[in-house]
Amino acid sequence: MTSSTEQHGLDEEFEHKPVPLSHRHRLSSVAAVWFGFPMIITNAVFAGIIAYNLGFSRALLAILIGNAILLAYVGTLSFIAGNTGRSFALQAERTFGKKGYAITSGFLASVVVGWFAFQTGLTGTTVHASFGWNETATIVAATLLYTAVTFIGIRALSIVGMIAAPLYLILGFAALYLIGSEHSLSGVLAYDGLGANSMMSFGGAITLVVATFADSGTMTADFTRWSKDGESAVYATLTAFPFANMVAQVFGVVIVCAGAAAAPATEGGNFMSVLTSHGGVLSAIALIFVFVNLGSVCTHCLYNGAVGWGRIANRKMRTMTVLLGLLGGVLAVAGVWSLFLNWLNLLGVLVPPIGAVIIVDQILVRHYSYDDDVPNFRGSAFAAWACGAFVAVLVHATAPWFSDAVAGMLVGGFAYYALSQGARRAVRQRNSLL
Template sequence: MFSNNDFPLSPVPLDQRKGFVSMTSVLLGFTFFTATMWAGGKLGSSFSFYELIGLIFIGNLLLGGYAASLGYIAYRTGLNTVLLSRYCFGNQGSKLVDLILGFTQIGWYAWGTATIAIVLVELLNLPQSLTLPLMLLFGFAFCLTALIGYRGLEFLSKISVPAMLFFIGLSLFQGAIDIGGIEALISQTPEQSLSYSAAITLVFGTFVSGATQATNWSRFSKSGKIAITSTLLAFFIGNGLMIFVGAFGVLVYQEADMVDVLVSQGFMLIAVLMLFSNIWTTQDNTIYNFAAAGCHLLRTKQRSRVILAGASIGTLLAVFGMYEFLIPFLILLGTFIPPIGAIIITDFWLKRRHDTLSFEDVTFSKINYAGLIAYSMGSGAAYLSEWVAPIIGILVAAISYGLLDLLLKKQVQIEA
């Protein structure tokens, strides 16, 4: 039943590739994320309706373009982000990517495990003593579909995504009635203040770590068109919908989370179903991402063992309350993750787009200093930037890598 493979250390063969519906379902299941709604809630209280729509459009267009670029490269090569990182960071240098991406995913897994237990206890008025047992239960239950592999994620997403779209549509319809129509919604005035650059950073940065690792699924695409369109649907449309839902909830009910909104509307059963659908489809994708990074770090094909180890660590972090301290740090890491994707994109288009040598036949350098230096420069620029930090990080990393790679090549030629 459980798959030990899913090609953690090799390209996805052509006969294992998936179609549009499969790819879109899995990716939408990943992007339907509670934390994104909270980001939308922040925007909803800070901007007028038309400003809000414009910011959602711009922020998610940037995010979708970034994710789709990586998605196309994943399709062309059959490789995910951590495998692609060997080209531009080196065989040993790529382990830095494994650690950064793996840590963020296990942190979010701890957050999701704790969140569903805490919310469920509050929602159903259960005894507080059940919180820890529920964390243990969900911590391991969530990883079951990931243990099965891509097929498990696909099966769950094909059920959960249409259900969530129905729940969201029902809630938006009821909310429009409760507020007195679309005109009343548009006439809402912002109560807080937030700069445009901070808003775009919030939209782009909240899920950019997920966008960087969406290659774990887009590498299964049958065609470049499927890779690009399914990724855009997930990260431009899907993530944008989550931002809007959070903003809508705050404007109408002063609640960003769809689960809380559904409870306010009197849809208790649907709220519980939404909670499970939303958290589970993100959690199994998150632990799947952790397994990709962990298998690459350890150079092992024992994906199931890595998943179980990750679920154990994430559950322990949830049980001991450490997830509360992780979230600000994980959000900060959103600043340091986009340069990784930028360097991979730059490396492919500058050096690999016509490459016919198979991944197994490539002799990788131990450390690619151009990649590591460019990553440091991009991350530093993003951290110090007062503008849209992730975008600055992407631009600086991409330009730095292109120039450094050229300079180091010239240096080798001069020495030769």
């Protein structure tokens, strides 16, 4: 029996139950969702900042290691999602409890809505700075556009990815061509960065790479639950990490190392000014690029938030898309989005241990396919998350030379495994005494 959404031409989004095999999508469709997501100007900005501090070779190594971590982390969560069809909220429910999941899922769903507001506000300021358009009107238009696309569902995200990735590559190469006509690219490989004057450590650079997708990467199940199986879900993730993510980042690295970045310390390898300064057709395409590029981030984040809060509030994804989209738009218009960046980055430190606990629970402790009873709250999962988050914050504050994201993952995962094994031993000892 078809649902009301399917009768109106929109696919069911399965907010409250696993995606059945009959509704799974082909690999190319799921891959397009992930492949187009990292192809964003933000990646060029962050990668350029890393290169400005560390130099070409060390920046490239940090990016490679960061992407390897993302592949292992996001790929494993995707494998579980592809085999079960469960969204992130449903994954979290099995690990953190039938009621406890609302804390972790609600936390991440709120963080990604914050990113939606930030990127929507950034759309307005970017278009205003580059083309002189009214900033508030642009933010309102962007909010309506991004919300409408997300409302369509997962298939719309796939289409956005198919457009965003090729457009990024075309304009990225166009920017390099224009830069090459004005700057020599021969010194790129020898660029040393700030050297001893750098305030960024190698571990901090790895954290920055991981942190850019710590939130939506942890919520990857919302995307990869549509895969035919776990293997297909991993392949879909592989197109993003390392391939699409590294390609997007290398553009930023090359632009900074070529000495062509306008403000490498703060804007990294942002190549928008290179495109808009030449005017004409290229400038018009750059305008489209802003909406497609930032829209890719916004639609993915809003979809994550809507699926997560839809499950918690027992509402449809599309209902939450409208409500959260309007909330994000109000925050963006009010200018509050400009205060979010440091806050969101700090929260990003707390996210990786959540995914690590889920991975250890559903791969090592109890298999993801088991239908055992789930408690309302699983205390060991929350304790392990707290341990991982505490260590991540501690490393962030006292040992910047090490990656706080990696520290949080490792400690959270090990803590959960140790707590689970200890609980099992206690149960066995108690049973043996009976």
